[in-house]
Amino acid sequence: MSCPVCDHPHFSKQLTVKDYTVSGETFDLVDCTACGFRFTQNPPSQEKIGSYYQSESYISHTDSNKGFFNNIYQLIRRQAVQSKRKLIGHFSQRKTGELLDYGCGTGAFLMEMKSAGWLVKGMEPDPGARSRAEALTGSKILEPDMLHALDSESVDVVTMWHVLEHVHELHQTLSQVNRVLKENGLLVVAVPNHLSHDAMHYAEHWAAYDVPRHLYHFSPASIAHLMKMHGFQVSEVLPMWYDAFYVSLLSEKYKTGNMNLFPAILTGLVSNLKAFLNKGVCSSQIYIITK
Numbered sequence: 001m002s003c004p005v006c007d008h009p010h011f012s013k014q015l016t017v018k019d020y021t022v023s024g025e026t027f028d029l030v031d032c033t034a035c036g037f038r039f040t041q042n043p044p045s046q047e048k049i050g051s052y053y054q055s056e057s058y059i060s061h062t063d064s065n066k067g068f069f070n071n072i073y074q075l076i077r078r079q080a081v082q083s084k085r086k087l088i089g090h091f092s093q094r095k096t097g098e099l100l101d102y103g104c105g106t107g108a109f110l111m112e113m114k115s116a117g118w119l120v121k122g123m124e125p126d127p128g129a130r131s132r133a134e135a136l137t138g139s140k141i142l143e144p145d146m147l148h149a150l151d152s153e154s155v156d157v158v159t160m161w162h163v164l165e166h167v168h169e170l171h172q173t174l175s176q177v178n179r180v181l182k183e184n185g186l187l188v189v190a191v192p193n194h195l196s197h198d199a200m201h202y203a204e205h206w207a208a209y210d211v212p213r214h215l216y217h218f219s220p221a222s223i224a225h226l227m228k229m230h231g232f233q234v235s236e237v238l239p240m241w242y243d244a245f246y247v248s249l250l251s252e253k254y255k256t257g258n259m260n261l262f263p264a265i266l267t268g269l270v271s272n273l274k275a276f277l278n279k280g281v282c283s284s285q286i287y288i289i290t291k
């Protein structure tokens with residue numbers, strides 16, 4: 001295999017990471033020796049990766065209310081969709097418009113935008129999540145390959161919330177996103193950041209490596225590089241403060257077998273303090289991107 005960003009054939013091994021949620025298999029993370037991009041070496045193909053999402057604990061695709069941890073997750077998610085709506089309004093300078101949520105999961109964000117008057121389209125590869133999103137929003141949710149069928153320059157805002165790290169067809173997808181986005185449109189991408197304090201602290205136990213579902217492990221520099229390749233530019237980088245705590249809690253579980261609340265909160269706090277001083281090192285970040 002070669003670098004998914006620049007196609008360079010050489011890379012150096014950084015970490016060996018276990019799939020804690022589904023398979024228990026291990027995967028190597030490597031850095032491209034040309035562009036520095038970090039990626040999961042030899043992940044399952046697009047055809048075979050579906051089974052790696054089949055887990056009760058893969059909660060981003062369900063709306064389970066079981067357990068303390070899930071309750072916190074659901075509460076934060078409700079607040080998160082509201083702040084995402086405000087963020088879209090602010091950076092697009094629009095009250096309404098046409099929005100495509102690529103990788104919409106169970107549709108909570110789509111519903112929030114639809115309720116606020118936006119014309120929404122959702123795309124999602126997981127059939128279970130797709131039907132939940134359809135039930136919630138009352139809109140037809142499309143499979144991701146339907147991106148090719150959308151009209152050019154027809155969408156005001158494309159959002160990819162923790163999605164790009166899962167997309168096999170990285171370059172094709174971004175070039176299609178550029179095609180469907182209006183000239184003054186907005187692309188919003190949220191991804192984990194392997195340069196964060198929590199990533200360094202937990203290393204191979206860092207939950208946001210999430211192999212093999214996460215094919216790529218981004219940093220602000222690799223996002224900027226990748227976007228430039230597709231005619232985009234990053235205009236703002238914003239922190240996602242909750243993610244440092246959420247990811248640290250999961251990482252504690254992977255590292256020790258227990259949800260150690262105190263060390264997780266401490267690591268999350270240190271991570272966020274560092275990100276407060278340097279906006280390039282938050283646990284997860286939102287990139288505001290224009291053509």
Ligand SMILES: [Zn+2]
Pocket residue numbers: 003004005006007008032033034035036037
């Ligand atoms: Zn590369």
